[in-house]
């Protein structure tokens with residue numbers, strides 16, 4: 001008989017709900033924070049990472065997610081040169097102006113503007129006349145305050161140029177970014193509009209873009225890992241991620257140990273799903289451990305070889321290891337040691353994210369990001385043919401790193417094709433538009449859940465939250481609408 005047979009069922013996110021707790025007055029959607037500290041010098045403004053998958057993360061995704069305060073992880077299937085080129089481009093993009101910003105015309109209605117704003121996820125958009133002369137700023141917040149009929153002109157609800165106490169404009173297009181940063185800091189405005197001498201819109205700068213855009217690169221546990229790390233670190237990468245389907249082995253242990261002797265950039269090691277796996281990587285010195293096996297949307301690992309673990313149970317076991325490990329470290333005087341935990345695979349709804357964040361410091365997702373315009377997957381039209389025209393896109397190609405299509409041998413511990421068999425599939429996902437508005441909407445849902453639970457920060461959520469298992473019967477009733485005609 002096996003050494004151990006566990007008869008308790010392993011769990012996943014959708015089986016649980018978060019219980020409300022007392023919400024103090026100051027705890028609101030406006031005040032709660034989704035910031036998460038993954039390691040020293042590595043703080044995300046929003047706790048999301050895009051998967052190190054060839055069909056998910058390339059330059060566009062890493063940039064878009066980085067700008068929103070998350071972290072894109074560049075896959076190992078990219079060559080070292082390609083990874084480095086993307087890191088370089090993102091780092092160069094940091095702290096820049098938005099040249100030729102999206103704008104709307106003064107002849108457009110509120111309804112038209114809202115449609116554009118919703119599509120791109122902008123919270124503010126400049127209003128110009130036919131000569132590109134800047135007239136004012138449409139901001140969602142101001143619009144919510146003053147209201148207005150959808151058919152009214154946008155000029156009715158914009159903040160006009162002459163309401164200058166609210167708008168920060170600068171009339172010298174040669175202004176340097178350092179001066180912009182000072183202006184934004186002094187004025188506490190979150191954006192600056194740059195105009196020419198005839199008030200024509202030149203460019204904009206946003207306070208949030210003044211913060212560094214973070215980006216990560218994945219390495220495998222084989223061959224070129226050291227060269228890859230050196231090239232990426234030289235270029236300014238913020239995190240190295242060991243990307244292997246099973247990191248509970250000598251290879252991952254040795255790399256983490258050696259890496260920590262040489263490099264300062266934080267290292268995330270994974271994936272693991274057991275207490276012992278987490279303990280091993282933490283003892284080797286990993287700053288972050290990544291949890292997940294068999295739960296990915298494109299994953300066939302469980303089907304192929306019956307290995308893996310349901311993700312919430314995996315996460316809870318890793319967290320148990322983390323607590324035990326940190327207690328020992330703190331007891332021996334290593335007070336600053338912290339290990340953060342990223343959960344990876346099987347999360348695609350805000351509800352899943354909420355439950356995951358009651359244990360994990362951050363969430364990695366493939367499927368969720370694959371659906372967006374910025375993903376690296378090929379975009380298809382209604383006939384299933386590739387298209388570059390945004391309005392025609394209906395679906396996006398997705399494939400696992402362990403699929404026949406990607407054949408990322410190293411991720412699955414193969415040294416040559418002779419032993420390879422697929423542990424992932426090639427498929428497609430329904431197109432979901434631009435990333436920013438979707439991410440913002442889900443961030444809002446998470447914040448609202450945190451408010452219900454009376455939690456101001458993700459640390460509060462991890463320390464104070466109570467989640468409760470639902471029976472299949474209650475899940476059918478509680479987690480969806482019921483006894484109604486869903487079409488209306």
Ligand code: IMP
Nearest residue numbers: 051296297299346366367400401402424
């Ligand atoms: P998703 O968010 O459910 O789509 O899961 C994404 C995660 O699945 C990735 O971050 C990887 O950890 C994992 N993954 C990627 N490709 C494969 C594969 O081919 N087989 C199994 N798991 C995979």
